[in-house]
Amino acid sequence: MGHIELSPTVAFSRRTVLKTSLVAGGGLMLGLRLPGLARGAEAAAVFVPNAFVKIEPSGTITLIMPNAEVGQGIFTSAAMLLAEELEVGLDQVQLQAAPPDLLRYTDPSLGDQATGGSASIRGDWMRLRQAGATARVMLITAAAKQWKVDPASCHAEHGAVLHTPTGRSLPYGAVAAAAATLPVPTDVPLKAPADFKLIGTNAKRLDTPSKVNGTAIYGIDAKLPGMKIGTVAISPVNGGKLASMNEAAARAIPGVRDVLKLDDIAVAVIGDHMWAAKQGLERLAVVWEGGPNRAVTTGSIIAAMDKASQSSGVVAKKEGDAEGAIKAAATSLSAIYELPFLSHAPMEPVNCLLHVRADGAEVWVGTQVPVRAQNAVAKMTGLKPETIVINNLYCGAAFGRRLDIDSIEIAAGFAKQVAYPVKLIWTREEDTQHDYYRPYYYDRVAAGLDSSGKLMGWTHRVTGSSVMARWAPSAFKNGLDPDAVEGAADTPYEVPATLVDYVRAEPEGLNTGWWRGVGPTHNVFVVESFVDELAAAAKQDPVAFRRAMLQKNPRALAVLSLAAEKAGWGTALPSGHGRGVEVQFAFGTYIATVMEVEVTRQGEILPRRAVVAVDCGTVVNPDTVRAQIEGGMILGLGTALYNEITLANGRVEQSNFHDYRTLRMNEAPKIEVYPIRNNEKPGGIGETGTVAAAPSLGNAIFAATGRRLRRLPFGNQLQAS
Amino acid sequence: MFSLSINGQTQQVDVPADMPLLWVLRDVLGMTGTKFGCGIAQCGACTVHLGGAAVRSCLLPVSGIGDQPIVTIEAVGDSPTGAKVQHAWLDKEVVQCGYCQSGQIMSATALLNQTPKPTDADIDSAMSGNICRCGTYVRIREAIHAAASA
Numbered sequence: 001m002g003h004i005e006l007s008p009t010v011a012f013s014r015r016t017v018l019k020t021s022l023v024a025g026g027g028l029m030l031g032l033r034l035p036g037l038a039r040g041a042e043a044a045a046v047f048v049p050n051a052f053v054k055i056e057p058s059g060t061i062t063l064i065m066p067n068a069e070v071g072q073g074i075f076t077s078a079a080m081l082l083a084e085e086l087e088v089g090l091d092q093v094q095l096q097a098a099p100p101d102l103l104r105y106t107d108p109s110l111g112d113q114a115t116g117g118s119a120s121i122r123g124d125w126m127r128l129r130q131a132g133a134t135a136r137v138m139l140i141t142a143a144a145k146q147w148k149v150d151p152a153s154c155h156a157e158h159g160a161v162l163h164t165p166t167g168r169s170l171p172y173g174a175v176a177a178a179a180a181t182l183p184v185p186t187d188v189p190l191k192a193p194a195d196f197k198l199i200g201t202n203a204k205r206l207d208t209p210s211k212v213n214g215t216a217i218y219g220i221d222a223k224l225p226g227m228k229i230g231t232v233a234i235s236p237v238n239g240g241k242l243a244s245m246n247e248a249a250a251r252a253i254p255g256v257r258d259v260l261k262l263d264d265i266a267v268a269v270i271g272d273h274m275w276a277a278k279q280g281l282e283r284l285a286v287v288w289e290g291g292p293n294r295a296v297t298t299g300s301i302i303a304a305m306d307k308a309s310q311s312s313g314v315v316a317k318k319e320g321d322a323e324g325a326i327k328a329a330a331t332s333l334s335a336i337y338e339l340p341f342l343s344h345a346p347m348e349p350v351n352c353l354l355h356v357r358a359d360g361a362e363v364w365v366g367t368q369v370p371v372r373a374q375n376a377v378a379k380m381t382g383l384k385p386e387t388i389v390i391n392n393l394y395c396g397a398a399f400g401r402r403l404d405i406d407s408i409e410i411a412a413g414f415a416k417q418v419a420y421p422v423k424l425i426w427t428r429e430e431d432t433q434h435d436y437y438r439p440y441y442y443d444r445v446a447a448g449l450d451s452s453g454k455l456m457g458w459t460h461r462v463t464g465s466s467v468m469a470r471w472a473p474s475a476f477k478n479g480l481d482p483d484a485v486e487g488a489a490d491t492p493y494e495v496p497a498t499l500v501d502y503v504r505a506e507p508e509g510l511n512t513g514w515w516r517g518v519g520p521t522h523n524v525f526v527v528e529s530f531v532d533e534l535a536a537a538a539k540q541d542p543v544a545f546r547r548a549m550l551q552k553n554p555r556a557l558a559v560l561s562l563a564a565e566k567a568g569w570g571t572a573l574p575s576g577h578g579r580g581v582e583v584q585f586a587f588g589t590y591i592a593t594v595m596e597v598e599v600t601r602q603g604e605i606l607p608r609r610a611v612v613a614v615d616c617g618t619v620v621n622p623d624t625v626r627a628q629i630e631g632g633m634i635l636g637l638g639t640a641l642y643n644e645i646t647l648a649n650g651r652v653e654q655s656n657f658h659d660y661r662t663l664r665m666n667e668a669p670k671i672e673v674y675p676i677r678n679n680e681k682p683g684g685i686g687e688t689g690t691v692a693a694a695p696s697l698g699n700a701i702f703a704a705t706g707r708r709l710r711r712l713p714f715g716n717q718l719q720a721s
Numbered sequence: 722m723f724s725l726s727i728n729g730q731t732q733q734v735d736v737p738a739d740m741p742l743l744w745v746l747r748d749v750l751g752m753t754g755t756k757f758g759c760g761i762a763q764c765g766a767c768t769v770h771l772g773g774a775a776v777r778s779c780l781l782p783v784s785g786i787g788d789q790p791i792v793t794i795e796a797v798g799d800s801p802t803g804a805k806v807q808h809a810w811l812d813k814e815v816v817q818c819g820y821c822q823s824g825q826i827m828s829a830t831a832l833l834n835q836t837p838k839p840t841d842a843d844i845d846s847a848m849s850g851n852i853c854r855c856g857t858y859v860r861i862r863e864a865i866h867a868a869a870s871a
């Protein structure tokens with residue numbers, strides 16, 4: 001089993017970096033950015049042909065992981081891409097988390113050093129294979145030179161160069177120093193899919209052995225000598241200010257060391273251990289002044305969105321005259337769909353360990369955005385970013401929570417006030433109540449059918465917050481948030497006339513952020529529920545109705561047919577059961593799901609079986625694809641059934657897992673995943689299962705009960721009636 | 722001062738009597754395999770064995786432990802059942818982020834010690850206190866059955 005090192009950031013030596021200054025992608029690398037880490041003569045012998053591969057004369061092979069491991073298995077899949085072309089076994093490599101460095105580690109499809117949007121494999125597919133292949137060619141060249149033979153007569157295998165005619169071999173470590181002196185070739189050819197040894201196999205995950213015996217280190221587990229532990233309270237009303245607190249009472253708790261304020265927006269109690277900090281915070285009895293949002297309620301936010309949604313928005317897609325087609329239609333339907341604010345609730349609450357000194361800082365955290373994390377600490381401490389070392393650790397899931405750096409900023413604001421290293425851990429309550437929430441969406445849809453039941457026109461107006469405008473303003477152009485309409489403006493269906501527009505409506509009193517499945521988790525629910533309504537209005541079978549609109553979309557049609565077949569679509573079910581279908585094209589991947597639900601007489605909604613067909617093009621690790629769909633589906637079902645964040649008096653009402661529930665073992669349905677394999681470009685997978693959950697469940701509920709639920713969560717909506 | 726038997730070793734800890742075992746393990750003894758998820762016995766991330774039973778360490782005051790032996794994820798693999806469970810977890814590739822899995826493995830091991838051939842209903846009742854936000858339940862169930870027949 002390979003070794004994974006999640007500790008200090010990679011120290012490329014200046015000399016090595018300058019020598020091989022072209023990144024595989026073509027950009028010029030900056031020299032060493034971390035002070036004092038060059039290792040002189042020894043480093044000269046280390047082979048670092050690009051940002052992702054490092055081979056030492058000792059034979060140690062280190063692969064640098066550009067993405068954060070949040071549970072999606074990317075450390076293994078990324079290592080597979082590198083190892084495939086480098087010709088090393090996964091048992092021969094060490095993995096190391098990439099340091100913050102936009103020049104070397106920006107995800108090509110996200111334009112940031114970020115892990116999100118199910119983008120990692122798509123972003124890594126070319127660059128990591130190129131990095132591996134380039135390194136391999138240089139190692140072969142170096143060995144051939146040493147043997148004075150033609151490189152074409154050599155090949156690489158399992159971490160060594162072999163001279164094919166004589167059978168001589170040299171391990172990579174033995175030629176690393178020589179390879180480091182060679183120019184970096186460009187345009188190295190990549191393997192044909194037929195030659196893949198690792199890609200497409202169920203390679204065992206490299207990070208999991210440490211996660212079954214307690215040795216894996218997540219952000220919350222990081223330790224430094226002399227470290228203290230603190231916990232944080234932020235105003236429960238967004239924008240509220242500290243009014244008073246009882247510092248003496250907090251300090252009276254044994255083990256409490258410090259009570260800190262960050263301006264008047266947050267307080268922290270620091271102690272020898274979390275128990276002292278928690279107790280101290282309770283005794284602190286902080287009183288907050290409400291501030292401008294103190295009267296905000298979910299109701300007031302929804303009323304404002306309803307109003308905003310009545311005027312037309314920025315056009316995201318316009319084909320034909322959809323409104324005219326609906327007016328002229330034999331049958332027309334319209335509906336409002338609503339999706340709640342959601343918290344991420346990753347299993348590991350947000351946390352951050354920092355040691356801030358006069359000349360720099362050391363930070364230990366699990367983040368999806370290491371450069372933003374570094375800049376956040378720089379902003380709060382006044383230190384130069386290059387003096388701040390970010391050690392990116394395993395994330396106890398993220399679901400988008402760790403794409404924001406609010407908790408790191410606040411931690412830095414406290415850590416700079418003390419000389420010792422301090423780990424700030426949010427309680428679950430604090431995490432639930434101060435998240436960057438998935439926006440509330442208020443969507444209006446309308447459509448017209450001709451007398452044969454054919455869809456003639458479709459309109460969809462999305463009203464909601466723009467996460468993009470805050471998070472990546474350059475992608476928010478002319479008032480259009482491309483994420484807010486993703487899955488709405490690009491449905492898999494062929495429709496004669498379509499109008500999709502977007503109304504930006506920012507809620508008062510809370511912040512919004514990315515949440516697993518982003519645009520598609522919202523829009524596929526609306527689109528697929530409403531398509532189901534149309535099928536019912538047309539008195540057609542939901543699968544047949546969709547098929548008719550997918551005739552020019554063979555990959556979508558194929559997953560739909562496969563899911564329907566495997567699920568036994570059309571076969572009899574016990575009374576109170578129903579099957580619902582959904583089709584999606586999201587993150588470059590086609591999925592169709594058939595969900596079977598039981599709705600009890602009391603109106604309890606019990607998902608029983610999910611059948612998912614998936615075509616994500618070329619698959620790097622089939623078992624990981626399966627796992628992501630299973631897990632994403634469970635998260636999506638729990639969310640669709642139970643989760644909403646609501647506000648009263650400007651305060652989030654939910655606080656912990658008792659009122660922000662997660663699906664539990666006894667509630668989990670059977671999940672079957674059926675892949676369609678081909679050599680198309682790889683699609684994203686991490687968020688797709690979550691996208692599929694709510695629409696397939698809602699449609700199954702309709703099939704079981706005849707009740708169309710247009711508002712999430714479904715919760716007890718059937719029990720109330 | 723409390724004397725605790727943890728993973729077969731006696732540890733002296735000078736901590737407040739009401740301090741939950743979770744924080745004694747993590748912050749005093751540096752044993753971070755046991756995780757903090759909720760602090761209110763809702764998630765199971767902090768599960769350890771106390772006298773062989775799966776308990777939530779986040780609400781277990783150190784003063785209530787006495788001489789009952791504690792086993793944590795760091796040592797559960799020393800027992801045949803624990804080792805089988807860990808093995809099945811890797812074999813079925815249960816783990817995603819892994820943060821809940823210390824607790825899942827502790828609960829599953831306690832279940833199998835008690836009920837060597839659990840039914841699905843047994844698994845439901847033993848494991849429903851352990852939340853997994855990554856949604857690994859399908860594989861946890863498979864892995865428990867696999868460990869039971871290993």
Ligand code: FES
Nearest residue numbers: 758759760765779
């Ligand atoms: S941390 Fe103990 S049950 Fe959640």
Ligand code: FES
Nearest residue numbers: 818819821853855
């Ligand atoms: S594996 Fe991530 S919470 Fe269970």
